[in-house]
Amino acid sequence: MLSRRIGVLKPSPTIALTSKVRELKKKGIDVIGFGAGEPDIDTPDFIKEACIKAIKDGKTKYPPSAGIPELREAIAEKLKRENNVEYKPSEVVVTVGAKLALYLIFYALIDDGDEVLLPTPYWVTYEDQIKLCGGRPVYIKLSPQREFKLTYEDVTKNITTKTKLIVINSPANPTGMVFDPDELKKIAELCLERNILIISDECYEHLIYENLPFKSIASFSEDIKKITFTVNSFSKTFSMTGWRVGYVACPENYAKILSGLNSQFVSNTTTFAQYGALEALKNPESKRFIESVKNLFRKRRDVIVEGLRSIDGVKVIKPEATFFIFPDFTPYTERAGGDVKFAEYLLEKALVAVVPGSAFGMEGYLRMSFALDVEHIEKGIERIKLSLEELE
Numbered sequence: 466m467l468s469r470r471i472g473v474l475k476p477s478p479t480i481a482l483t484s485k486v487r488e489l490k491k492k493g494i495d496v497i498g499f500g501a502g503e504p505d506i507d508t509p510d511f512i513k514e515a516c517i518k519a520i521k522d523g524k525t526k527y528p529p530s531a532g533i534p535e536l537r538e539a540i541a542e543k544l545k546r547e548n549n550v551e552y553k554p555s556e557v558v559v560t561v562g563a564k565l566a567l568y569l570i571f572y573a574l575i576d577d578g579d580e581v582l583l584p585t586p587y588w589v590t591y592e593d594q595i596k597l598c599g600g601r602p603v604y605i606k607l608s609p610q611r612e613f614k615l616t617y618e619d620v621t622k623n624i625t626t627k628t629k630l631i632v633i634n635s636p637a638n639p640t641g642m643v644f645d646p647d648e649l650k651k652i653a654e655l656c657l658e659r660n661i662l663i664i665s666d667e668c669y670e671h672l673i674y675e676n677l678p679f680k681s682i683a684s685f686s687e688d689i690k691k692i693t694f695t696v697n698s699f700s701k702t703f704s705m706t707g708w709r710v711g712y713v714a715c716p717e718n719y720a721k722i723l724s725g726l727n728s729q730f731v732s733n734t735t736t737f738a739q740y741g742a743l744e745a746l747k748n749p750e751s752k753r754f755i756e757s758v759k760n761l762f763r764k765r766r767d768v769i770v771e772g773l774r775s776i777d778g779v780k781v782i783k784p785e786a787t788f789f790i791f792p793d794f795t796p797y798t799e800r801a802g803g804d805v806k807f808a809e810y811l812l813e814k815a816l817v818a819v820v821p822g823s824a825f826g827m828e829g830y831l832r833m834s835f836a837l838d839v840e841h842i843e844k845g846i847e848r849i850k851l852s853l854e855e856l857e
């Protein structure tokens with residue numbers, strides 16, 4: 466007797482695949498995993514130590530629901546320093562990962578039937594969260610001819626009287642592309658004109674490999690800042706995925722609502738984890754850590770691009786950021802009977818795990834993570850190549 470709400474959740478195309486990978490690995494079978502959504506690097510010791518110290522100092526009780534004051538302040542400083550946006554600490558809410566920040570925002574803003582513009586391919590969670598909150602995702606199909614970058618025209622064509630929100634994720638998961646800041650500014654101005662709120666998910670801002678300008682949407686103007694929810698996370702930048710610390714920055718009236726909701730959902734983000742996050746923002750070592758991760762991922766990116774480009778019929782757009790690549794495998798997925806079947810085929814025949822593009826709203830593609838070492842990337846590509854020769 467489940468609620469109607471639960472009925473909107475679609476069966477995950479990846480769960481069966483993920484459990485199969487786990488099963489094979491448990492049996493000691495050497496599966497090469499291109500599915501990971503997290504860096505394969507440990508959290509830096511200085512962050513861990515700050516958390517351990519916090520536990521020892523007794524930071525083990527409920528803190529304020531919106532986050533420990535020191536962290537809210539450090540986040541506001543970071544947004545000023547790195548993103549050129551002035552937020553007060555009272556405009557920041559610390560959440561259990563960016564995932565919860567997003568859910569709180571959708572929950573607070575969406576009424577039944579409201580439309581939410583969702584550039585596609587999208588990160589899977591957006592779609593399910595929007596639907597769980599009674600919203601209707603309006604898929605804006607991004608074109609590979611424009612390297613999956615969102616344009617002003619894409620947005621204008623999809624606005625209706627019911628459009629409430631747009632979700633902008635740049636750098637983007639799963640494509641790894643960075644949207645053009647001039648285009649984003651035009652889109653943000655259009656949203657302002659048409660009374661549409663903006664979520665800007667900036668989780669991958671520090672993993673950009675090209676010399677590209679990255680601009681926070683809220684930095685475009687004071688008026689745009691007033692309609693924007695800037696979402697960010699400690700997960701990817703500091704290899705802290707399991708810590709579950711993220712945040713949203715937005716005008717104070719919204720921040721109060723989100724903090725109230727946060728208090729009913731989870732009370733607060735784990736107290737000592739917040740001290741770890743605080744150290745990540747404060748310690749000058751962080752800069753060096755981020756640079757070294759970026760250099761490592763850039764090399765891996767180049768290896769996977771070259772490897773995939775050597776496969777006949779596969780189209781590859783070189784990702785500018787993130788640790789994801791989204792190659793077009795259409796000639797092969799068609800032969801296999803769809804990308805889910807093709808991913809199953811690769812797992813069985815090549816012992817290689819990938820995520821089918823349809824999980825992100827785009828059939829015929831694969832999302833491959835390059836958060837694994839060069840040796841395994843090369844070995845994985847070789848295995849894929851061999852298995853393709855046998856695909857009827």
Ligand SMILES: Cc1ncc(COP(=O)(O)O)c(C=O)c1O
Pocket residue numbers: 502561562563564565588634637638666668697698699700706709710711
């Ligand atoms: C685009 C995007 N936003 C948000 C998140 C969630 O991050 P967190 O671990 O902070 O919940 C992810 C994680 O995969 C992501 O890819």
